[in-house]
Amino acid sequence: MLAYTLKRLLAGIITVWFIATATFMAMHMVPGDPLMNDKAVTAEIRKNLEIKYGLDKPVTEQYFIFMGNMLRGDFGISFTQQNRRVNDIIRDHFPVSATLGLLAIFFAATGGIIWGALTALYRNRLPDIIIMFLVILGISVPSFVFAALGQLLLVNINGLLGFSLIPVAGWGTFSHMLMPSLVLGLGTMALLTRLMRSSMLEVVNEDYIKTAKAKGLSPLRIFFKHQLRNAILPVITILGPSIAAITTGGFVVELVFAIPGLGRYFVQAVQQLDYTVIMGTTVFFGAFLVLMVILVDIIYGFVDPRVRLQ
């Protein structure tokens, strides 16, 4: 178990190193100049900016300096917010994305499991057909459409009520989180519903279910104790990458709902060619994703004793 975990962690570190290197190379290959802005500056000012950000050195040297700093956990100073450190940006804004993401995962997981189980129970009957139609909708409609529609819905509800029941946008209280996390989780919810449905249907025909029925167990007990527990495994597998994807992929939702998450910095940094923020957020998100996958693998062993970690 311990050896397995260590092995996975080592592989994870190599993955993160690879992500950092690939991002560094890609970033420097993108045409455009991070130090250029609307107003042209004199050669002297430019030289000073290059020195400040170490861009006066050859790219290979910049790479080794960056890697050295990264090992010490220092991502440098942002190019666009010249008095803010990238570490501060991650520390200030990741918790927001994480809170939003966890709530979204909560919605997605509970929704996905319940709807999935329902469709399996009512297989090929009306509830199944309706839910599966909505699932296809949920998978194919991009999140920015849901975000806009969700916000419009809130505006209209509040307009009808004459007071603000649920805030239209912003951040601070629990009610601010409801709509954005629901919107953010919809895609994953749809995916999990479909996954849950197929794995439930698989389990239904297993011998141990027949045995349980033959023993005369109540349908409820069979459903919860035998069907659900066994069908949930594939859902857990996909949950790891989903957590990372949701926590990091909320750019549009953050923009529409005016949420101070890290996703906005992640995307805007690329548009602004903000080298340090690009590197900082990408490496951080990359490491987060790797960690989630490892965690899920370990949890998997606990949930299903048949899985041996080697």
Added chain:
Amino acid sequence: MKNCLAMLLLLSFSGPIWAQNKATSVNFETQTITIALTQEPPQLNGMKATDQVSILILSHVMEGLTRYDRRGNIVPGVAERWEINDKDATFWLREDALWSDGEPVTAHDFVFAWRNALKPETASEYAFILYPLLNGEAINKGEMDAARLGVEAIDDRTLHIRFERPTGYFDKLTAFVTYFPARQNFFESRDQRFGADATDLLYNGPFQISQWVHSASLRMTKNPYYWDRSNITLNAINADYITADTRSRLNLFIDGKIVSTELDGETYKDALTQRFRIRRFTTGTVFFLEYNHRDNRITRNLNLRRAIQHVFDPDEMVNKVLATPGNLPGKSLFPVWLKGKHDKFRQEYRAPEAPLDLNQARQYLAQAKAELGLATLPPLVLLVGDSPTAAKQAEYLQGKLKATLGLDIKIDIQTFKQRLAKMTAGEFDIVAAGWGPDFDDVMTFGDLLTSWNLNNRGRYNNPAYDEQVRIAMNSANPAVRMDAMGKVQQIVFDDAVILPQYEQGVIYLLHPALRGVVRRVVGADPDYTYAQVIELDQKD
């Protein structure tokens, strides 16, 4: 999920209702308003700030020697009176100008801030705005020590300035953020973090930042130490929402959460159906097509540029392509709002116009082809940004030039940074560019196309143009300066240096209970400093 969707569809058709009375964006009793920012202010160190949002915030929480009043006139700020001569100027500071920690604002704070902004290590993009100060440019280029800057604190309350050249409009410059003061001991105590958080700044303006949660909210409250506090009615301006999404901001406005929002082509239609009163304002920015005048480019040919000049219709651009109210057709490098000798500059010096004349244009084109020795011209590269409006404009031009002159245009759409890199490197024939004013004087536009201006990305080089700008720069006499600028306007037209497209306008919504909000072409826009919340009639 099913119910949710059904309800959503139902409500989308039911038509939104806006109850103005429930709005929480304005509060009459507490005199508090809530606004939205389009982005987090990236730089609240006044010496280095360049963007609109930072300038908006800074202009509410800081004050220079002078400031703009409600009507856009220069009035006393930290300075209570001043005297501007050809070679020097003196500002006398008021006694009751205080920092937000109760200490007085002194002349030394200005000397420190200006020297710092010019130091090459500071790498301020706006350093050039301090070049009228003696030795300013040399210090900025690292040729001289900052201590030799032509500014001196004679005592705590007297600031003496020596000029590099006559600068009659210096009192307008001192209202700008780069000219704001900074106290040395505080600045040094914050090291690299000056301006990074609410506590990393000292305030001397009408408001102070009381709370700043990055990318979430920025709250400004009335500054109890501000000398003119009795004329400030608002107690708090809360920027509780930060998002670049115009639709999201319109929704917040409909929900009564924010007092104002700007509209784009799409949200404009929605605002119309809501029957909001739509206000318009001209931002002062001029958009134009800049030709590449470098030797290896065919756009260097004057007759080719003249041919295009005679087929382009700025009215059509404004009414059919941009198609939102507020924009004005572009007729000159100098926008309509600039002041001249007594009246508006454009009234005193009419912008020459090229008549729409296809025959004439074709003659010019034929001449151009003969001069270039080409039977057919290669496609012209039109470099534009990656916004939907930019693409729309580029396609319009492409169609127009093909239909009238048979010219082929290759549209090159690039992201912000890449477009800038290509502009600077000269990799274009025509580039869609814009220029916004830095200060309220003709010179902010006039010197744009001089041979020494780094923002002259087309590398236009005409000694006659340069000479007129020098004449204007070396005189403090309005008649001399304006005449020179009038000639500049004529040269830009005769040489078809650029092709003016439009003067940018914005359309926006404003809560009816909020009065006294000022929109400005330079400095804080919108300016809430003198705004107040009035009590609306319940029927309203």
